Amino acid sequence: MTTEQLVSEIRKKKSFLCIGLDVDLNKIPEHLLQEDDPIFAFNKAIIDATHHLCVAYKPNTAFYEAYGIRGWQALQKTIAYLNENYPEIFTIADAKRGDIGNTSTMYAKAFFEDMAFDSVTIAPYMGKDSVEPFLAFKDKHTILLALTSNQGAxxxxxxxxxxxELYKEVLKVSKTYKNAENLMYVVGATKAEYLAEIRDIIPESFLLVPGVGAQGGNLQDVCKYGMAKNVGLLINSSRGIIYASKNSDFAQAAALKAKEMQIDMAALL
Amino acid sequence: MTTEQLVSEIRKKKSFLCIGLDVDLNKIPEHLLQEDDPIFAFNKAIIDATHHLCVAYKPNTAFYEAYGIRGWQALQKTIAYLNENYPEIFTIADAKRGDIGNTSTMYAKAFFEDMAFDSVTIAPYMGKDSVEPFLAFKDKHTILLALTSNQGAxxxxxxxxxxxELYKEVLKVSKTYKNAENLMYVVGATKAEYLAEIRDIIPESFLLVPGVGAQGGNLQDVCKYGMAKNVGLLINSSRGIIYASKNSDFAQAAALKAKEMQIDMAALL
Structure with a gap:
């Protein structure tokens, strides 16, 4: 998907919401545990109930890897379901990968070709030759960790x-990488006050912003300091939406939470 | 596995060799492609031929993820085969993971519990609460990227x-993490001259050293500057050993290459 297509979807839906599909079998409604593939059953219900309110979904690969092969099968079914039924949705593999060149190419193939995600999150520590193999894929996006939402940042x-600061160095240096136009960045909502300076360095790049809700970040502050001409923001919410209810109404409850965020976002656009 | 058990194996085998199981289907002998699981068949043959010459195996997860579900199945079969047949071997999931606390816990469970690896490589960019969930596992080891072997370092x-330098800051700060005694570090052989200063900061920690061979690092230099009282080194070689031959003698050819390195190591111990 091109950035222009993503911006067009944001304008159409009046939403820049990304929903994190971080499925924990201890937190989903019990009746789903009877299903052949409880993780996929949960994701499918959430997606069907919320796809018109968000522009992106972001499965965090850790939650799938933790369940071994059946976790990976659920991840593959989820991305295939999204690509088949909702091709207008921007998909993010929240994998935080990064390795030496030939190995990064293997990761890029796994996420961009084998699973056909639109984007993947990448850790910057290993530098240029760990990032550029991802950037080489046309109309795919590499979302580099810049300033994360956690205390360890x-x-x-x-x-x-x-x-x-190191995160600004990451922004500046990564702008010089080949195909840098395919870069987006992770900036935590818990550090909204940093966004003004970040926008001085990367005025138009898309930012994936976790940390609104459960982690304490504020939507209004993020938009005040971080919104660009092309919007340039994807605000992620995971637990606050997908675990809104543990009962049979979980998908509708998730849609209500997503709708609340979409209404707030429409007002800010 | 405890560090003491690892050191004891090193003394017994007179080897601190780690073999990287980075299986690329384009590089393995063609006759293996007829097997049900060519990746596992290749690994099994390599392991059976070399286990007495090395103390560790390190599959890089990228090479398995690139083949989707069948790649993950091959990885699971490989680690299960190692744990069942060669429990004295130290196993490393070269995954370079790292995420916010609850997510790192999911990764830790995937590698330490579900697959029962002895250790996993972790990127330090997200700091303390992304690393400590791994350190909480008893007799498991967290191998933090410090100074990598690639140009992007x-x-x-x-x-x-x-x-x-940032990599020294990573060494110093990580020493203050809870259960820091479970830390090891990645330091590339291509930067052997940095090892003396690294040893000033972490005199006894084990170092996983990639980059000898294909990437140009030198075994003698690494030992000169990096060897500790407890040896404290695991020297990794991947391509140089496992792809020594593309013919039916590939496993024996790999054993010959491993034997050459083991002999060099015995002389340095």
Missing amino acids: FDFQTKKIDEN | FDFQTKKIDEN
Whole structure:
């Protein structure tokens, strides 16, 4: 999917919501555990109930890997279901991968070709030759960790290299990578006050923003400091939406939560 | 496995060789492609031929994910085969994961419990709460990326934060994490001259050292600057060993290459 197509969907749906599909079998409604594939059954119900309210879905691969082969099967079925039924949706493999060149190419093939995700999240620590293999894929997007929403972000990301914090160095250096136009960045909503300076460095790049809701980030602050001409924001919510209810009405409850966020977003657009 | 058991194996075998099981179907002998599971068939043959010459195996998960479900099945069969037949071998999931706390816990369960690896490689960018969930597992080891063997290491890892390069900051800060005694570190052989200063910060921690062979690193230099009282080194070789021959003698050819390295290592111990 091109960035223009994503922006067009955002305008049409008046939403820049991304829903995180982080499925924990201890948290889904019990009746689903009878299904052949409870994880996929849960995702399918959530997707069918919320697809008109969001523009992106983001499964975090950890939650699938934790269930071994059946977890990977559920992930493959989920992305295939999305691509077949809702091709207008932007899909994000939240995998936080990154390795030396030939190995990154293997990861890129896994997520962009084998599973046909539109994008994947990548850790920047190993630098240029760990990122560029992902950037080489046309109309695919590499979402680089810049400033994450967790407390550990202060261990290294906000420490100063010369004049700049490490996360700003990541923004600046990555802009020089080949096919850098395919880059997006993760910036946590819990650090909304950093967004103004981030926009000075990358005025138009899309930002994937986790941390609104459960982690304490604020939607209005993120938009105030982070919104770009092309919107440039994907606000992720996972637990706050998908676990809105543990009863048989879980999908409708998720849709209600998503609708609340979509209404707030429409007002901010 | 405890560190003491690993050291004991190193002394017994006079080897600190780790063999990287990075299986590319384009590079393995063609006759194996007829097998039900060519990746596992290849790994099994390599392991049976080399297990007495090395102390560790390191499958890089990228090479398995690239083949989807059948790749994951091959990975699970490989680790199960190792744990059942060669429990004295130290196993490393080269996964380079790392995420916010609850998500890192899911990854830790996937690698330490579901697959029962002894260790996993982790990227440090997200800091303390992305690493500690791995460290919480008893007799399991978290191998943190410090200074990697690739060119991109110079993008961020070697840049200075105050007086120290980022990779040294990673070493120093991670020493303060809870259960830090379960930490090991990745330091590329291509940067052997950095090892003396690294040993000033972490005198006894085990280092996983990629980059000898194909990437140009030198075994003697690594040992000169990096060997500790408890040896403290695992030298990884992947392509140089497992692809020593593409013919029916591939396993014996791999054993010959591993034997060459083991002999060099015995002389250095």
